[in-house]
Amino acid sequence: MVEPILKLKKIEKSFPGKSGAFTLFSDLECDLLHGKSYAMTGESGAGKSTLLHIASGLEKPTKGSISIMGSDFWSLSKEQKYNLRVNETAIIFQQMNLIPCITARENIEFQARLNQKFDSKLIDNLIGDLGIKDILKEFPENLSGGEQQRVSIARALAARPTILFADEPTGSLDESNSDIVIEMLSNLCKEYKTTLLLITHSLKIASHLDFLLELSHGKLNKK
Ligand SMILES: Nc1ncnc2c1ncn2[C@@H]1O[C@H](COP(=O)(O)OP(=O)(O)OP(=O)(O)O)[C@@H](O)[C@H]1O
């Protein structure tokens, strides 16, 4: 049997509230296989971003465990966690999260330089395919939402992650640009055998990927 590259076991996330704790989901299980792509859908507020942050090791679950590439993530040392995040994973955030004090090009190259997978040919191709050649010297605050989103996609792909987490990566793009970018993203993930977990509200986008996961009422259903 093939060991999943990412394994979520009995995951619970609760938040303290004025009238007691509020549980977003509990006993949630999910296995992602190497090189496969997964679309996650669900209503606004269902907990998709929270689950993606938990799956990527950014946020600690209230209960349960996450295994990334065979390592029980929250049992690792601080340094091991950092190495696993920077070397093997990348995230395209719903709110972009570009580094404000460096240019678009420096943002794109940032993680690839940190994890020593810097490949100038790949970066040039990404810049060309995403149509962001003319904005490389700009700082994030001077870019539109769609431009920031394309820079953040380039940054994640330039890092050549083993697992890519993408939170509505084309939410700020028009439909035709979104189609082009999603096709590019899924082709590159296939080429590099990257596992992709992508949140989207679009069933059309979801249809490009291998599996559909629906988060609803605290349960994750595989379709
Ligand atoms: N740190 C927090 N403290 C309290 N509640 C939180 C916290 N983070 C998230 N929530 C709540 O958890 C719920 C799920 O939020 P989340 O952002 O994961 O939803 P989502 O499915 O990504 O929604 P959207 O499609 O709108 O992006 C929301 O009701 C939100 O208010």
Ligand SMILES: [Mg+2]
């Ligand atoms: Mg969200």
